[in-house]
Amino acid sequence: MENFNFYSPTYFVFGKGRENEVGEWINRFGGLKVLLHYGGSSAVKTGLLDRVKASLKKNNIAFIELGGVKPNPRSGLVYEGIEICKREGIDFLLAVGGGSVIDSAKAIAAGALYDGDFRDFYCGKEVEKALPVGTILTLAAAGSEGSDSSVITLENGMLKRSAAGDALRPVFSILNPELTFTVSPYQTACGITDMMAHVMERYFTNTRGVEVTDRMCEGILKAIITEAPKVLAKPDDYDARANIMWAGTIAHNDICGVGREQDWATHKMEHELSGLYDVAHGAGLAVMFPAWMKYVMPHNVMRFAQFAVRVWGCEMDFQHPENTAKQGIERLEQFLVSIGMPIRFAQLGAKAEDIPTLVKNMQPGNQTVGSFVKLTEEDVRKIYELAV
Template sequence: VLAVGGGSVIDSAKAIALGVPHEGDVWELYLSKKQPQSDPLPVATVLTIPAAGSESSPNTVITNEETRRKLGYGSPKLRPVFSIINPELFFTLPHRQMANGISDMMSHIFERYFTKTLHTDLSDSLCEATLRTIMKNARILNGNLNDYNAWAEIAFSGNIAHNNLLGVGREQDWGCHAMEHELSALYHVDHGAGLAVVTPAWMKYVSPKHQEIFVQFAVNVMGVEGSFREPSAIIREGISRLERFYRELGLPTTMEELNILPGDFPLMAEQAVSVRGPVGGLEKLDVRDIQAIYRLGCSNLQHA
């Protein structure tokens, strides 16, 4: 199966590759997470949007339009057999898709970087360097969407962000992705835009219990300076700088900008835990936690 496109096209191709030899509805695999009895067809890709990293990952996420569920699935046999990445193909992308892609690939790193696993010096540094590279070149593209070198750096970073090199030896999180999937499933918002809202809200909610890794992020990635005797201040500034970066790219940072109604928070929270239970690795999040994080994404409900 040859996928020519971005993450949605590639993930759909992987679903097709799973479904062709599978006896039954392929959606059953996304619900059960069971390995298929027959090997999927080989998948190859021509990348047109650097974002999801699906061109080198064994994972796929698809939406069931009838049930309005968005779920993921992973198998080593779904990793593409080859992928063509040509930065010139990205020159015609709308600015919005560039920004969404940046948000998505950064989130793929966050999901691996924020961990309770210790003695991860090398992968910590690799995560931090990749995040800084993405932010630097995203700012270049923000002013010139035809910069070949910036697109090359972004495409390589998006690939590294999700081929799991940066996650080796680390307990990973994936709470933000689980929470955002419910936003984009119910409201059809862009995945990257949803992550730009959910991620800072998640950081605000979980960082008080995990100050060391968030101080490290604020200092090593966001360039925050200050007294280590005041870790909370350093963390707040780090999160604030991330939000300002998202806004610099034109991404939303509040639920209101996504037109998401607080009345749907209970449903989305229930859906997020319905398949595998509490989400997240750094901090296990139940329905109550997820609703609180959604509220932190609302400018008028942050203290409710």
């Protein structure tokens, strides 16, 4: 196991009706003037936004609204939010929505305290300070409610890029599983895929002696696999939604990634897909992760065999462990299909002839991507071709 520092300061406020406490939590962190950030009409239709505003008013918290966040959140709205924060003296960001809204709020929070262009943070500069961010989660998927990261689509070139820094971790996140009851089956499945990918990016590692986090990763994956069919069959199954919601949070707050080398090549490849085609992130990951697995599996057959046995219950073939490894990948693909996810380029509307553009936008050049296997530009191209 490698040396590590782990800092996770977020208060997780979990359970039914907890969104009604949001004003009290903002007061706890000294927020006086809030930018209330959200997406489309669902928060309005469900009455969630009215409940949030009522709590803010009850606690004498001033607020300015900024809605309109889209999936794969755009830089244009971030610039608008930063301008509002600086002009109006905003001292707290409240994100009401899923990962896209939270990521957009984080970008605004960082840009509001920065004299330069916020996109610097999405081109390699670490975020060292940001306005405090609180969240009310409405979609279990990205894990941004507990993570130190944010992903934004930079509209100049439509490049999807990430930023990171402990300053981006929310100070509190309100998690009420009931708020996810109205999420569509497709978006629910995309979220399930996203959280599984967050675990697998950490699970496939070259670091030895990480049995504790191996078992944590496997346990989270097994729980998701068990709960996913329940939540898709009965969207208002509170316990299933609760387990899925909490799985999404701990999949990406890095508790299962400490002390081990992590990969993240698949996420980078998918970002180019969703940047170019504006597809749901989880759907893109459903296509790219099995392709990546098939390509890198020979690097460590026994890790893939362990994944097959411990997560999917495959029987170990000690004479030919590669057969077990392949069976685990097949089981993953079968699961993804069973929850309604695509597993090939065409199902996304992606085109083989765009692969050179995807590779170019990813900009590997002479650099490599990932850690489990350090992928060259040619490797990346071949993985995209496997996804076709």
